Amino acid sequence: MMTDPDITAAVLIIGNEVLSGRTKDANLGFLGSELNKIGILVMEARVIRDDQQMIMDHVNDLRRRYDYLFTTGGIGPTHDDITSESIAKAFALPFGRNPDAVRMLSEHYDDKDLTAARLRMANTPEGVILLDNPVSKAPGFQVENVFVLPGVPVIMQAIFAGFRHRLQGGREMLSATLTCDLPEGRIAENLGHIQDRNKDVEIGSYPYIRLGKMGVSVVVRHTDQARLDSVSGEIKAMISGLGGKIF
């Protein structure tokens, strides 16, 4: 059901506000699709509370399971921003003021505005690679295969753009989406046969309800364009054969 991924990743979203439903996460969608473009497959994501033990446990679990781990959230100036310190603990690294991070913050803030709280954003585990933040200067950082990023989407995305070229990618996963007006149950059996005959191709089926009518989007994924076209063609013919319209 899936081509073996060359390179894998996980995303760890840190923040009570996402779990309480107050904030809708936008970072998983961005990272999932951007990483996909460079051939890195996000295998799982987790959303956890701002809790030191939880952060440590999940960081240590995920960084060992996958090639890359991206964390978002909890690196700002307030008391509930405990990600950086928790990551230092997870790696058993000393934690303290990073002079390069202080320099980056100084470019953005006058001395009087560089408060004790803001200087907290210059605390990192020892020996990390700082990740440039062109928006608000407070950097993210990288320790081994873990990239530690802020939760505000525009800032996270700007930092990501700065290190994206350094990630070791695999073959890009290409995809084609076929959306039709048949309910999922109408195409399910034939779609299963097509999947059986094409085990190297990932075929996903995603029902939706729009204006009270059920339809389905079929997503076909493969690293090879010719295989993608061939299997998409089979699915199109199958849907048309059942009297379905493809949008």
Added chain:
Amino acid sequence: MMTDPDITAAVLIIGNEVLSGRTKDANLGFLGSELNKIGILVMEARVIRDDQQMIMDHVNDLRRRYDYLFTTGGIGPTHDDITSESIAKAFALPFGRNPDAVRMLSEHYDDKDLTAARLRMANTPEGVILLDNPVSKAPGFQVENVFVLPGVPVIMQAIFAGFRHRLQGGREMLSATLTCDLPEGRIAENLGHIQDRNKDVEIGSYPYIRLGKMGVSVVVRHTDQARLDSVSGEIKAMISGLGGKIF
């Protein structure tokens, strides 16, 4: 930093399409806020691929850690819908055709439309409690403390409404949100002092960027309205004292 939750839960979102960024999950936000209203705190959420071993491992891990586990996705009629069978395996229960589920589907589909593929939606682990689906009839189900729900939000929400009264809740977590035009770094130090003086109250700080300006929302949470009002009042006074406007 948080009042001890009486009752805890996790959400397990099953579906490749959420990890690839194609689909934005809407179920965590709904469950997080609805469960919160009945005093059940979502402690973590995980998003995983449609993979039998992953589903089994995460279901078994999460159902033991928390009072409740809610899964979404992967219970439809297509080949990639493998949640129900994986959950049977996780519980080491026999898996097969559920006569009550067949009856529910028969109410919705004519005999000729009750295809083999659709009948897959009537396969469940043995001995489960079926969860009524008023929208499209194919039921969710409950095994012990695990509620197995579909991924389409309107259907998931309709099923949830049907069993919500059966959940054992705790004290409702009340919250107040104070959004102001000061950047997070300006209020961080004073906010930390307020948190230190009020350790029973959960105070979260969520920066945002709007029209190029940074601001911050402070969210105060407690089960007791009087405590909530008192700490919110302190924070309002602090923000005004720094020259901030509260919206």
